[in-house]
Amino acid sequence: MTRYEPAIDLDRITAIxxxxxxxxxxxxxxxxxxxLAAAAAxxxxxxxxxxxxxxxxxxxxxxDMAAVVFTVDASTQLQHxxxxxxxxxxxxARNNDVLIPFASVDPxxxxxxxxxxxxxxxxxxxxxxKFHPTVQGFDPSEERFFPxxxxxxxxxxxxxxxxxxxxxxxxxxxxxxxxxxxxxxMLLDEVAAEFGDLQxxxxxxxxxxxxxxxxxxxxxxxxxxxxxxxxxxYFPEALVRxxxxxxxxxxxxxxxxxxxxxxxxxxxxSRTSLKPEALPGILKGNAIRLLGLGR
Numbered sequence: 001m002t003r004y005e006p007a008i009d010l011d012r013i014t015a016i017x018x019x020x021x022x023x024x025x026x027x028x029x030x031x032x033x034x035x036l037a038a039a040a041a042x043x044x045x046x047x048x049x050x051x052x053x054x055x056x057x058x059x060x061x062x063x064d065m066a067a068v069v070f071t072v073d074a075s076t077q078l079q080h081x082x083x084x085x086x087x088x089x090x091x092x093a094r095n096n097d098v099l100i101p102f103a104s105v106d107p108x109x110x111x112x113x114x115x116x117x118x119x120x121x122x123x124x125x126x127x128x129x130k131f132h133p134t135v136q137g138f139d140p141s142e143e144r145f146f147p148x149x150x151x152x153x154x155x156x157x158x159x160x161x162x163x164x165x166x167x168x169x170x171x172x173x174x175x176x177x178x179x180x181x182x183x184x185x186m187l188l189d190e191v192a193a194e195f196g197d198l199q200x201x202x203x204x205x206x207x208x209x210x211x212x213x214x215x216x217x218x219x220x221x222x223x224x225x226x227x228x229x230x231x232x233x234y235f236p237e238a239l240v241r242x243x244x245x246x247x248x249x250x251x252x253x254x255x256x257x258x259x260x261x262x263x264x265x266x267x268x269x270s271r272t273s274l275k276p277e278a279l280p281g282i283l284k285g286n287a288i289r290l291l292g293l294g295r
Contacts, residue, residue, distance in 0.1 A: 204226065227243065
Protein backbone atom coordinates (compact mmCIF):
# COMPACT_ATOMS: atom_id res chain seq x y z
CA MET A 1 0.00 0.00 0.00
CA THR A 2 1.30 3.43 -0.99
CA ARG A 3 0.30 6.42 1.11
CA TYR A 4 -0.71 9.39 -1.02
CA GLU A 5 1.68 12.32 -1.26
CA PRO A 6 1.07 14.99 -3.90
CA ALA A 7 3.58 15.53 -6.69
CA ILE A 8 1.72 18.22 -8.64
CA ASP A 9 3.72 20.73 -10.66
CA LEU A 10 1.86 23.84 -9.55
CA ASP A 11 3.55 25.98 -12.21
CA ARG A 12 2.46 23.67 -15.02
CA ILE A 13 -1.18 23.09 -14.14
CA THR A 14 -3.72 25.68 -15.23
CA ALA A 15 -6.49 24.76 -12.79
CA ILE A 16 -7.53 22.49 -9.92
CA UNK A 17 -10.98 20.99 -10.39
CA UNK A 18 -12.24 20.65 -6.84
CA UNK A 19 -15.21 18.40 -7.60
CA UNK A 20 -14.75 15.19 -9.59
CA UNK A 21 -16.71 11.99 -9.00
CA UNK A 22 -15.31 8.46 -9.23
CA UNK A 23 -18.53 6.51 -9.67
CA UNK A 24 -17.15 3.38 -11.35
CA UNK A 25 -14.28 1.23 -10.12
CA UNK A 26 -11.93 -0.86 -12.23
CA UNK A 27 -14.23 -3.88 -11.83
CA UNK A 28 -17.32 -2.10 -13.17
CA UNK A 29 -18.96 -1.55 -9.78
CA UNK A 30 -21.03 1.64 -9.55
CA UNK A 31 -21.34 3.71 -6.38
CA UNK A 32 -25.04 4.25 -7.13
CA UNK A 33 -27.70 1.59 -7.57
CA UNK A 34 -28.52 1.06 -11.24
CA UNK A 35 -31.82 2.97 -11.19
CA LEU A 36 -30.27 6.05 -9.58
CA ALA A 37 -27.27 5.96 -11.92
CA ALA A 38 -29.54 5.83 -14.97
CA ALA A 39 -31.74 8.66 -13.68
CA ALA A 40 -28.69 10.85 -12.95
CA ALA A 41 -27.27 10.26 -16.44
CA UNK A 42 -30.62 11.24 -17.95
CA UNK A 43 -30.82 14.36 -15.79
CA UNK A 44 -27.34 15.58 -16.68
CA UNK A 45 -27.52 14.31 -20.29
CA UNK A 46 -23.93 13.10 -20.11
CA UNK A 47 -24.53 9.88 -22.03
CA UNK A 48 -23.91 7.70 -18.99
CA UNK A 49 -20.19 8.53 -18.94
CA UNK A 50 -18.58 6.92 -15.87
CA UNK A 51 -14.80 6.74 -16.31
CA UNK A 52 -12.73 4.83 -13.78
CA UNK A 53 -9.96 6.55 -11.88
CA UNK A 54 -6.99 6.03 -14.20
CA UNK A 55 -9.06 7.32 -17.12
CA UNK A 56 -9.96 10.40 -15.08
CA UNK A 57 -6.27 10.99 -14.38
CA UNK A 58 -5.45 10.75 -18.09
CA UNK A 59 -8.29 13.14 -18.91
CA UNK A 60 -7.00 15.82 -16.52
CA UNK A 61 -3.36 15.23 -17.44
CA UNK A 62 -4.22 15.99 -21.08
CA UNK A 63 -5.68 19.31 -19.94
CA ASP A 64 -2.81 20.28 -17.66
CA MET A 65 -5.20 20.28 -14.73
CA ALA A 66 -5.32 18.60 -11.33
CA ALA A 67 -8.49 17.20 -9.79
CA VAL A 68 -9.91 16.39 -6.36
CA VAL A 69 -11.53 12.95 -6.67
CA PHE A 70 -14.01 11.12 -4.44
CA THR A 71 -17.16 9.04 -4.20
CA VAL A 72 -20.10 9.12 -1.77
CA ASP A 73 -20.66 6.42 0.85
CA ALA A 74 -24.42 6.20 1.32
CA SER A 75 -24.43 2.56 2.42
CA THR A 76 -27.22 2.98 5.00
CA GLN A 77 -29.54 5.17 2.93
CA LEU A 78 -29.16 3.34 -0.37
CA GLN A 79 -28.37 -0.17 0.91
CA HIS A 80 -25.62 -0.28 -1.69
CA UNK A 81 -21.84 -0.66 -1.40
CA UNK A 82 -19.96 2.39 -2.70
CA UNK A 83 -16.73 2.51 -4.64
CA UNK A 84 -13.89 2.02 -2.13
CA UNK A 85 -12.35 5.25 -0.82
CA UNK A 86 -9.17 3.30 -0.04
CA UNK A 87 -8.99 2.24 -3.69
CA UNK A 88 -9.49 5.83 -4.79
CA UNK A 89 -6.62 6.90 -2.53
CA UNK A 90 -4.40 4.18 -3.99
CA UNK A 91 -5.32 5.25 -7.51
CA UNK A 92 -4.53 8.85 -6.64
CA ALA A 93 -1.14 7.74 -5.30
CA ARG A 94 -0.48 6.16 -8.72
CA ASN A 95 -1.48 9.42 -10.37
CA ASN A 96 -0.24 11.89 -7.80
CA ASP A 97 0.87 14.33 -10.50
CA VAL A 98 -2.78 15.20 -11.21
CA LEU A 99 -5.08 13.69 -8.57
CA ILE A 100 -5.86 14.62 -4.96
CA PRO A 101 -7.90 12.02 -3.03
CA PHE A 102 -10.85 12.79 -0.80
CA ALA A 103 -12.69 9.96 0.93
CA SER A 104 -16.26 9.38 2.02
CA VAL A 105 -17.71 7.64 5.06
CA ASP A 106 -21.34 7.07 6.02
CA PRO A 107 -22.10 9.39 8.99
CA UNK A 108 -25.02 7.21 10.02
CA UNK A 109 -22.57 4.45 10.95
CA UNK A 110 -21.50 6.39 14.06
CA UNK A 111 -18.22 5.33 15.65
CA UNK A 112 -17.53 2.99 12.74
CA UNK A 113 -17.49 6.05 10.44
CA UNK A 114 -15.13 7.91 12.79
CA UNK A 115 -12.74 4.96 12.91
CA UNK A 116 -12.86 4.53 9.13
CA UNK A 117 -12.15 8.24 8.60
CA UNK A 118 -9.10 8.09 10.85
CA UNK A 119 -7.75 5.03 9.00
CA UNK A 120 -8.23 6.71 5.63
CA UNK A 121 -6.36 9.78 6.84
CA UNK A 122 -3.52 8.02 8.63
CA UNK A 123 -2.97 5.04 6.35
CA UNK A 124 -3.95 6.43 2.95
CA UNK A 125 -3.27 10.16 3.21
CA UNK A 126 -6.65 11.43 2.03
CA UNK A 127 -6.93 15.22 2.12
CA UNK A 128 -10.65 15.60 2.76
CA UNK A 129 -14.07 13.98 2.94
CA LYS A 130 -17.13 14.29 0.72
CA PHE A 131 -20.61 14.35 2.26
CA HIS A 132 -23.96 14.41 0.45
CA PRO A 133 -26.60 14.95 3.15
CA THR A 134 -29.51 14.31 0.78
CA VAL A 135 -28.15 11.06 -0.66
CA GLN A 136 -26.71 9.91 2.69
CA GLY A 137 -29.91 10.84 4.50
CA PHE A 138 -28.48 12.84 7.41
CA ASP A 139 -28.79 16.31 8.92
CA PRO A 140 -25.23 17.60 9.46
CA SER A 141 -26.39 19.99 12.20
CA GLU A 142 -27.39 17.10 14.51
CA GLU A 143 -24.97 16.66 17.40
CA ARG A 144 -24.77 12.89 16.96
CA PHE A 145 -22.59 13.52 13.91
CA PHE A 146 -20.25 15.93 15.69
CA PRO A 147 -17.67 13.30 16.75
CA UNK A 148 -16.97 12.66 13.07
CA UNK A 149 -16.50 16.35 12.31
CA UNK A 150 -14.31 16.69 15.41
CA UNK A 151 -12.05 13.93 14.08
CA UNK A 152 -11.72 15.70 10.73
CA UNK A 153 -10.97 19.01 12.41
CA UNK A 154 -8.32 17.39 14.61
CA UNK A 155 -6.66 15.81 11.56
CA UNK A 156 -6.70 19.08 9.61
CA UNK A 157 -8.57 17.69 6.60
CA UNK A 158 -11.38 19.30 4.60
CA UNK A 159 -15.13 18.59 4.77
CA UNK A 160 -16.84 19.02 1.39
CA UNK A 161 -20.65 19.06 1.51
CA UNK A 162 -23.14 18.88 -1.33
CA UNK A 163 -25.58 21.79 -1.03
CA UNK A 164 -28.75 22.70 -2.89
CA UNK A 165 -30.91 20.56 -5.10
CA UNK A 166 -29.54 17.42 -6.72
CA UNK A 167 -29.95 15.48 -9.92
CA UNK A 168 -29.68 12.24 -7.94
CA UNK A 169 -33.22 10.86 -7.74
CA UNK A 170 -34.64 13.66 -9.88
CA UNK A 171 -37.73 12.53 -11.78
CA UNK A 172 -38.01 9.23 -9.93
CA UNK A 173 -41.07 8.35 -7.88
CA UNK A 174 -40.94 10.55 -4.79
CA UNK A 175 -37.39 11.49 -5.76
CA UNK A 176 -36.60 7.95 -4.56
CA UNK A 177 -37.24 9.13 -1.02
CA UNK A 178 -34.32 11.59 -0.95
CA UNK A 179 -34.90 14.83 0.97
CA UNK A 180 -33.61 18.07 -0.50
CA UNK A 181 -33.92 20.04 2.75
CA UNK A 182 -30.99 18.11 4.24
CA UNK A 183 -28.73 19.96 1.79
CA UNK A 184 -29.72 23.47 2.85
CA UNK A 185 -26.38 25.22 3.48
CA MET A 186 -27.79 26.89 6.60
CA LEU A 187 -27.47 23.49 8.32
CA LEU A 188 -23.71 23.86 7.88
CA ASP A 189 -23.69 27.11 9.84
CA GLU A 190 -24.05 25.00 13.00
CA VAL A 191 -21.09 22.84 11.96
CA ALA A 192 -18.93 25.85 11.06
CA ALA A 193 -19.76 27.53 14.38
CA GLU A 194 -18.99 24.44 16.46
CA PHE A 195 -15.80 23.51 14.59
CA GLY A 196 -14.07 26.80 13.84
CA ASP A 197 -10.87 25.19 12.54
CA LEU A 198 -12.64 22.75 10.22
CA GLN A 199 -12.45 23.97 6.64
CA UNK A 200 -15.88 23.42 5.09
CA UNK A 201 -16.60 23.59 1.36
CA UNK A 202 -20.21 24.17 0.31
CA UNK A 203 -20.39 22.53 -3.09
CA UNK A 204 -22.42 23.90 -5.99
CA UNK A 205 -24.59 26.94 -6.43
CA UNK A 206 -26.95 26.22 -3.52
CA UNK A 207 -30.21 26.51 -5.47
CA UNK A 208 -32.75 27.45 -4.08
CA UNK A 209 -30.74 28.60 -1.03
CA UNK A 210 -28.02 30.71 -2.63
CA UNK A 211 -28.49 33.63 -0.27
CA UNK A 212 -28.16 31.30 2.72
CA UNK A 213 -24.85 29.95 1.38
CA UNK A 214 -23.51 33.45 0.81
CA UNK A 215 -24.61 34.44 4.30
CA UNK A 216 -22.80 31.50 5.89
CA UNK A 217 -19.65 32.11 3.84
CA UNK A 218 -19.66 35.81 4.71
CA UNK A 219 -20.04 35.15 8.44
CA UNK A 220 -17.93 31.99 8.86
CA UNK A 221 -14.49 32.34 7.31
CA UNK A 222 -13.81 28.63 7.66
CA UNK A 223 -16.33 28.06 4.84
CA UNK A 224 -15.74 28.04 1.09
CA UNK A 225 -17.93 27.64 -2.02
CA UNK A 226 -17.15 25.49 -5.04
CA UNK A 227 -18.81 26.33 -8.33
CA UNK A 228 -19.51 22.81 -9.58
CA UNK A 229 -22.63 21.08 -10.78
CA UNK A 230 -24.10 23.89 -12.89
CA UNK A 231 -23.01 25.57 -16.08
CA UNK A 232 -21.76 29.03 -15.09
CA UNK A 233 -24.31 30.59 -17.44
CA TYR A 234 -26.99 29.49 -14.98
CA PHE A 235 -25.27 30.82 -11.85
CA PRO A 236 -27.42 33.16 -9.74
CA GLU A 237 -26.26 36.75 -10.19
CA ALA A 238 -25.65 37.13 -6.45
CA LEU A 239 -23.16 34.25 -6.61
CA VAL A 240 -21.34 35.70 -9.62
CA ARG A 241 -21.08 39.05 -7.86
CA UNK A 242 -19.76 37.49 -4.62
CA UNK A 243 -17.28 35.23 -6.45
CA UNK A 244 -15.81 38.25 -8.21
CA UNK A 245 -15.58 40.48 -5.17
CA UNK A 246 -16.00 39.95 -1.43
CA UNK A 247 -15.74 36.12 -1.51
CA UNK A 248 -13.18 35.82 -4.32
CA UNK A 249 -10.54 34.37 -1.96
CA UNK A 250 -12.82 31.50 -0.82
CA UNK A 251 -14.43 30.40 -4.08
CA UNK A 252 -13.20 27.32 -5.94
CA UNK A 253 -13.47 26.01 -9.48
CA UNK A 254 -15.26 22.67 -9.71
CA UNK A 255 -16.97 20.96 -12.61
CA UNK A 256 -18.83 17.90 -11.23
CA UNK A 257 -17.16 15.76 -13.90
CA UNK A 258 -18.30 13.44 -15.43
CA UNK A 259 -21.72 15.09 -15.12
CA UNK A 260 -20.33 18.39 -16.43
CA UNK A 261 -16.98 18.66 -18.17
CA UNK A 262 -14.33 21.20 -17.16
CA UNK A 263 -14.14 22.18 -20.84
CA UNK A 264 -17.79 23.21 -20.87
CA UNK A 265 -17.43 25.02 -17.52
CA UNK A 266 -14.46 27.06 -18.70
CA UNK A 267 -16.14 27.92 -21.98
CA UNK A 268 -19.35 29.01 -20.27
CA UNK A 269 -17.69 31.03 -17.51
CA SER A 270 -16.17 33.27 -20.17
CA ARG A 271 -19.72 34.27 -21.11
CA THR A 272 -20.65 35.45 -17.62
CA SER A 273 -20.06 38.74 -15.84
CA LEU A 274 -17.57 37.16 -13.41
CA LYS A 275 -14.65 39.57 -13.08
CA PRO A 276 -11.66 38.17 -15.04
CA GLU A 277 -9.22 39.28 -12.33
CA ALA A 278 -10.90 36.86 -9.88
CA LEU A 279 -10.38 33.82 -12.13
CA PRO A 280 -6.74 32.96 -11.30
CA GLY A 281 -7.64 32.53 -7.64
CA ILE A 282 -10.84 30.65 -8.39
CA LEU A 283 -9.23 28.31 -10.90
CA LYS A 284 -6.09 27.48 -8.93
CA GLY A 285 -4.76 29.81 -6.25
CA ASN A 286 -7.53 29.38 -3.68
CA ALA A 287 -7.40 25.58 -3.96
CA ILE A 288 -3.63 25.57 -3.55
CA ARG A 289 -4.03 27.55 -0.33
CA LEU A 290 -6.90 25.46 1.03
CA LEU A 291 -5.20 22.14 0.25
CA GLY A 292 -1.85 23.30 1.63
CA LEU A 293 -0.03 22.50 -1.59
CA GLY A 294 3.35 23.96 -2.32
CA ARG A 295 4.39 24.24 1.33
